[in-house]
Amino acid sequence: MTGRRIAILTAALLIATSPPRVARATTSASGKLSIEAKLDADRIAPGETATLTVEVQSEGLNLPDVPLPLLQSVTVERAGTAQNFSIINGRVSRTSTTVYRLIPRGEGAVTIPPLKIAVGGERAETSPLTLTVSHAVAPRTPAPLRGALPPGAAPAGTPEIFVKATVDHPRAYWNQQVTLRLRLYSRVDVIGDVDWRPPSTDGFWTEGLGPARQGRQIVNGKEYAVMEIPTALFPTRTGTLTIGSAQVRCRVARVIQPPDPWSMLAMPDVVPEDVSIHSEPISIVVDPLPAGAPPGFGGAVGEFRLAFHVDSLTARAGEPAAARVTITGTGNVATIRDPEIHARGASREYVVGTSTKVDRTGDRLAGEREHDVAFVADQPGTLEILPIHFAWFDPESRSYRSQSTETVIVKVLPGSGREARPGGIVPGGLAAAAPRRSHGPLGTLTLDPPAASVVLLGSSIVGFGAAVLTGRSRQRRFRDPRAKRRRALEAILGRDLSRSASLARSGEPAKAAARAEHAVLSGTGLRYDVELQGLARAERGQALLSRGAPDGDVAAIESLLTALQAIAYAPPETRVSDAKHAIASARRALERYRNEMAT
Amino acid sequence: MALALAAALGHGNARAAVDAAALYNAGTRALARGDVGPAVAFLLAAHRIDPRARDIGANLAIARARVEESEGSSPRGEARAPSAVALSPAESWGASAALAALGALLLWAHALRPGPRFLALLGSAAFLAGLLLGLALLLRAREEARHPQAVVVAPVLDVAPAPEERPLSPYLLAAGEEVRLGHARGDLVEVRVGGNSIGWARRSGLWRVTDAARYTENSGSR
DSSP states (O other): OOOOHHHHHHHHHHHHHSSEEEEEEOOTTTEEEEEEEEEEEEEEEEEEEEEEEEEEEEESSOOOOOOOOTTEEEEEEEEEEEEEEEEEEEEEEEEEEEEEEEESSSEEEEOOOEEEETTTTTTOOOOOEEEEEEESOOOOOOOOOOOOOTTSSSOSSSSSSEEEEEOOOSSEETTTOOOEEEEEEESSSEEEEEEEOOOTTTTEEEEOSSSOEEEEEEEEEEEEEEEEEEEEEEEEEEEEEOOOEEEOOOOOOOEEOOOOOSSSSSSOOEEEEEEEEEEEOOOEEOOOOOOEEEEEEEEEEEEEEEEEEESSEEEEEESEEEEEEEEEEEEEEGGOOOOOOOOEEEEEEEEEEEEEEEESSSSEEEEEEEEEEEEOOOSSSSEEOOOEEEEEEETTTTTTEEEEOOOOEEEEEOOOOOOOTTTTTTTTTTBBOOOOOSSOEESSSSOSSOOOHHHHHHHHHHHHHHHHHHHHHHHHHHHHHHHHHHHHHHIIIIIIIHHHHHHHTTTTTTHHOOOOHHHHHHHHHHHTTTOOOOHHHHHHHHHHHHHHHOOHHHHHHHHHHHHHHHHHHHHHGGGGGHHHHHHHHHHHHHHHHHHHHOO | OOHHHHHHHHOOOOOOOEEHHHHHOOOOOOHTOOOOOHHHHHHHHHHHHOOOOHHHHHHHHHHHHHHHHTTTTOOOOOOOOOOOOOOOOOHHHHHHHHHHHHHHHHHHHHHHOOOOOOHHHHHHHHHHHHHHHHHHHHHHHHHHHSOEEEESSEEEEEEEETHHHHOOEEEEEEEEEEEEEEEEEEEEEEEEEEEEEEEEEEGGGEGGGGGGGSSSSSSSSO
């Protein structure tokens, strides 16, 4: 076997056994959900960065997040996400592309396990990917570091390590990109990770420009390893703005030479040392944009291009015609105000959505902004999408520029007749209930109370209050001792005396008189609030007088009691009329007492 | 309470009587066209007026299932039949007032001529139930006045942060999704879901349920 054949076979074997850089895209059973993951390189050298791109496609609006699992000995940074969606034949589909930077912390094979996503009952996952980190792999060429230190920015002498912040434009227009380069220059080995503390950038909109870049530069005749963090800054106000001081903390390996350089056994000593260094603040003068901005200018500064696309020059009545305006270029695309899109002849128009894609790979922030609008014409005819104007300020030429589109005419054809019959099967396969032929019921859509309910509820509240007050008043009266005695007196009148009169009429005067006597004693006692039952005549008189009874009243009562007692002890056939008379007197007396107690 | 009710009465701007059948027919036609946004709006409005109607409930369930399908979610299975005791807002208010009035009458009778104690308890319970129901309805009416219920009618509605806020990825709402509205600013309106503001959207992409009758041909004021 010749050497050439061996080489070919070895290469074939390597290709056959090497893990894939693109994980096979898997799709859910119904095809509504899919996910694909790919690495920009499957073998990298230590210290290099690999890029993992994960693309998810979903039919419908729900787009799942992709949870990247924790990878051992790899630092994972989310570099950005771009989303897009489209409507085709009324079906919405969304795409999400997420970019991760993988920074391995040591040598070996890193396995990225399957990435799983789920929406509702749909599930999809990638196949595993492997990233090999090895010294055997030739390092990828570092990005050339453009831009030497400006005159006067170089440090005095040749320090072993220093940090420098520079900008490409010390004077800029409002919203013009100023690129800040934060660079760490080192002539000694840096051990481990570098801790970058970015400077304060008050008054700027800040966007990172990709990962850290590495290279070498000659400063004051010495070669330095340089690590650079570029950042795009967009001034959001005019005047003099200051970029603060950045701080870098790292650990360097200092080599200490032995005292006797001629000794064969003496070896240089390496001592780690923590270093904290700062950059100098930078002032930037920000000028306002010149006067004379054209109509439609919305604050875009940079270099842009406008593109316009209509999905079809014919549409059916009642169906949407989608139009998309795309602005691409360099500048702060995220803050671009979308141009107005209007159409003549449209019954309805909807803003379908806006998406922004940002490209951070170069020195200038670039990107693309898409703005989708759907127009619906209900009647056949024509739909005129009016010219779209977009204006921006070009800081290089220091002038405003603008771009316009032509009027686009969309022919609207009669409706497709695909409409389902009401009451039949609607799109989606479900049987809908049929329309009604009769009217009603009538009602209001507001949730506010009807006037009648307000009146009834208000009256009820008032009625409740009145009932509570009445009940309390009644209870108070019920608990009043005088009223209680009066009610007892009324009961005597109504019960005892009536019974007494009934006995008298039925020819039992003795019983009637005895009952009437008891009633008079009880009633008089209630009138003067004293217990008279069982008292002798003298004691009774004393008790009544002590309770304020007039002498005449006491005498009249005693006379009445005497008469009743006389009847009670006499034969019934001789005293019926007397009994009736005495009972009537007793009733009059007790009624008088009742009336006195009512006042 | 009476003052609060009177204040709530002042919020009403859709007091005209609307024909539930006209709203239902408009919703059914929109559903047949595949226009789920207006279909949900019309059927929700019809359901408010006639909540016990089986046909309205059935078509509303179909429209909601279509919305879930377009979102990419699996429909949640069979729709439940409308409850036989479901009440419209006006009926709920009537029931609340009737309960309170019955309770007040029983208590008044008991105060004037005390009878069995359970009658007083029954009256108090009825009055309290009517009052609590009224309070709940009042809170619901107030929420509707402050954050009216609305339906997305645009094919896809872009709900983004306010113009002065830092741009973030917008929420995308599908046609037929039910939301509540907050403050309005120019042609933008604040969109709320689950009691929280999720951003601002163009007003033209949303219909308030109370306005649904405006978009029908023959369900106007009578």
